[in-house]
Amino acid sequence: MKLIILDDYEQVSEWTAKYIRNRIKKFNPGPDRFFTLGLPTGSTPLGCYKKLIEYHKKGEISFQYVKTFNMDEYVGLPRDHPESYHSFMWNNFFKHIDIRAENAHILDGNASSLEKECQDFEAKIKAAGGIELFVGGIGPDGHIAFNEPGSSLVSRTRVKTLAMDTILANARFFDGDLSKVPTMALTVGVGTVMDAREVMILITGSHKAFALYKALEEGVNHMWTVSAFQQHPQAVFVCDEDATQELRVKTVKYFKGIMDVHNKMVCTVSISLYFFY
């Protein structure tokens, strides 16, 4: 995996947005060849979305031939509720770019059969040719999407009951009233994300530091589901200084030392200078 360590949240947002932009441009999508992108919600990716919108408005990127698949959605929350993930994606991303609704896929937490909805979602991913790049965040308990501690590392899209940690963390979006926070969600599985050709995880803030340590420096463990990506052939972790606080100095020094190579992946140049190592 590549660990990209940047100074702060703004730099993380910018680096990630540039990476996604360059990825899409290199892929060169068209009407018969959509770029499939997995997307997260929450405060971590907000800055990245803002940057992507900026690049779009400057004409540097189009989402006309991009298909998106969101990771999760609450069960039972009305779709137009301000805290639903549909609302989040519309307000923070979709309404500012040129994506068509039929190419934006989000799980429907109000479907009459949740199980069928999950199966259909997996089928849609498969029909789209699989996911090129899955972007995600990490919970303080090391979860990816709503794959709470104890989730199978080969799980697929399904209904999950949220852990108390997650409900408490979400309460701030529901006026601090625990009774208003949804207790269940539809989520892609760890296995679903692992199937993507590339995975990019964003981790910012010191409250995520311990989870990052567990995900990178300890073993693959279903109690810290992000650790599954140690076994993914193309994983990129992008974090800020604060999130590195529980890592070994040796780890941090190593990855900081190769930032020159990493930064080539986000510069605005022609495709031929795109490096892998």
Place this chain on the structure above:
Amino acid sequence: MPSNKSVSDAPITQFVNCRILKDHKLQWEDLWVREGKILNPEKLFFDEEGFADHKVDCEDKIIAPGFIDVQINGGYGIDFSQASSDIRGGVALVAKKILEHGVTSFCPTLVTSPSDIYHKFLIVSVLQKVVLLDLLAPVMLLCFSPQVIPELRVQDGGPEGAGVLGIHLEGPFISEEKRGAHPPKFLRTFKAGGLADLMEIYGHLDNVAMVTLAPELANSAAAIHELSGRGIAVSLGHSMADLSQAEEAVQHGAKFITHLFNAMLPFHHRDPGIVGLLTSDRVPPGRTVYYGMIADGIHTHPAALRIAHRAHPAGLVLVTDAVMAMGLPPGRHTLGQQQIDIQGLHAYLTGTTTLSGSIATMDMCVRHFREASGCTVEAALEAASLHPAQMLGISHRKGTLEYGTDADFVVLDDTLTVRETYIAGQKVWRK
């Protein structure tokens, strides 16, 4: 190319690069319009998988709901209260011209008039009710009395002009001492106050949106009750009422004050009069008392405007109370029986310093209000749109840019100058 056809075939227009007045704030948001109504783009995206057919670049301007003028007596040489042979033509001319001021809906106002004028303007054809077809009315006209036609009626706005929300009847049930320029011989009192009195004077109430009356007149309560029950906004004005009489009127249903400060007892610290309604604690819960202000800098001193605004900002409604000289160029004009000299925003009776009424346009009032009160742009715009709509009980379709409401709006620059006016999503005027 996938289409928007799941709910409607009609084209969708998206106004971009604009700041819209939404949730009481100017926000950098796009405005979406379909079939003359404001469209919810999130629903369009997720439910219909729809997208815009046309995009209009507003070049960073402000979009506000169209202005609503609930007190306007005429303009451009037209006086609504005069019994002319072409009443509808007169209203139509004013309706068209006020589009330039950002007004998309208005209430043509009739001052105190003789009963037969009311009957002529307000009567609704019995034939219309029976036949229910406008097309046959002209045919019927040839056979029946020419007075049996609706002269002033509620109608939607469009490229021909601003919409008529209904008539504002200012009088004749007003106070003699506070009649202002209203002709004294046509003032009336209530006999019993009920429907009989109203019908005897007005004839019909079908196209009436507002009535201004003086609540201290005996038996006014029954009239207020009757009018409010019909959805007609009762306004207190041209009155000598004290605060308790005014509060009683509010309890019976009155909800507006006609041109606050003018034609009423002045505020007194031991008897606040009608002005005291702004901070009254006897307004029934859940109700708001609204008040009209002529913010031309002349009819109300800016300090008085500020006092009213600070005391009760949510109730302030900008009105022009414009007279027929509004819109005419500077200089001397003969209007009816009078000679008027127009200088700037002042219209004097020729050779005197007596004002003959206000001639400020609604957009001028919005700008002046903002400057004089130091209020936010949002507050100034809402005083001319949201508040009059709320007062008339039509804010579910006018006066806002909420989803599903009528797409009547104005495009303004940062000086609050009107650049374009839209009614039902169609551009009806541009500078």
